[in-house]
Amino acid sequence: MIDIRQRALDLLLITAPEDKVQGVAALFEQAATNPIEISRQALDVPELPGRPAKPDLVAPRDLPRRRNNAELGHAALIHAITHIEFNAINLALDAIARFADLPEDFYRDWLRVAAEEATHFTMLNAHLAESGKTYGDFPAHDGMWEMARKTHHDPLIRMALVPRVLEARGLDVTPKMMDKLRASGDLKAVEILELILREEIGHVAVGTRWFNYLCDQRQLEPLSTFSELLNIYFAGELRGPFHDEARKQAGFTDAEMAMLNSR
Incomplete structure (x- = not known):
């Protein structure tokens, strides 16, 4: 029996993107073929998710202007989208772990979303690598997670x-x-x-x-x-x-x- 909320919390806490996306894919596959358990108690979900030391998170106004250098600007755009997708993985996992007493379909829906966001992240990061960059090489903003924190309750x-x-x-x-x-x-x-x-x-x-x-x-x-x-x-x-x-x-x-x- 898979405790889907506890497993989502474990994945939420992982800092390495590669480990997180692999874990999400594995949990999604396991939940599709095995019975799941949905714990009803509140879990100790932290305010911030597990994430790598990079990228540096700055205010949107402090992000470098992409138009100043065409080649770097293109890579920075792909990086910005990659960052959104990484945040989206954590947002889906956070919804599963944080909110109790909802129907089973709620948790299955958000696990599917997490798995698809993990695929998006992997595809974008691989494409970013073709320009010699990787996730974390550019600064990013934390607007999505700021709203997540405001809605934790x-x-x-x-x-x-x-x-x-x-x-x-x-x-x-x-x-x-x-x-x-x-x-x-x-x-x-x-x-x-x-x-x-x-x-x-x-x-x-x-x-x-x-x-x-x-x-x-x-x-x-x-x-x-x-x-x-x-x-x-x-x-x-x-x-x-x-x-x-x-x-x-x-x-x-x-x-x-x-x-x-x-x-």
Whole structure:
């Protein structure tokens, strides 16, 4: 019997990216073919995940400007996306380990997300190596994890604001990044991002599924709840343009898109 929450916590604490992605892949495979146990007690989940000493984490304004050097700028862009995917692995593991008393499908959904994010990270880091760089060679910012820390206390708020805001932002910006990479001739990176975009729609949909489930459990109306949380945590900061089609595929309603586009 696999204690999926404890195993997710063990993986969350691993600092070496290669060990983390291998462990996630192994757990996903094991959980697909073996019974799982879901411990109901609170686990001692730290505020910060296991991660390597590099990259240096700085404020977004302190990141070097990629346009100053075309070759380094291209590698820095791939590195920035790689960093997002590494954070996404930890975010999925944290959701499994941190939040108790949810249906089994919640934990299976987020384990699948962690496994797919691990694949994304591995593909991007291998592509980064082709330019002579590796994950950790450039500084990065920690915005995704800062929001994770703000939502440690409530799975409903986590589902609303991490997958449905921060990760959904990737749906909005990825097509333009693909255009930029295509123009530079990096068709391999475009191919990787095409896969990531398809699977990230599914990841945001997982957030939508469990946000709506938790709203239903608490007898909350999803649209007004989502709007209120945006006002509290992202007052004036969330603006379009939005990738309406991708967001609708990820479960955003017409009313939610109208609300977002009117902000």
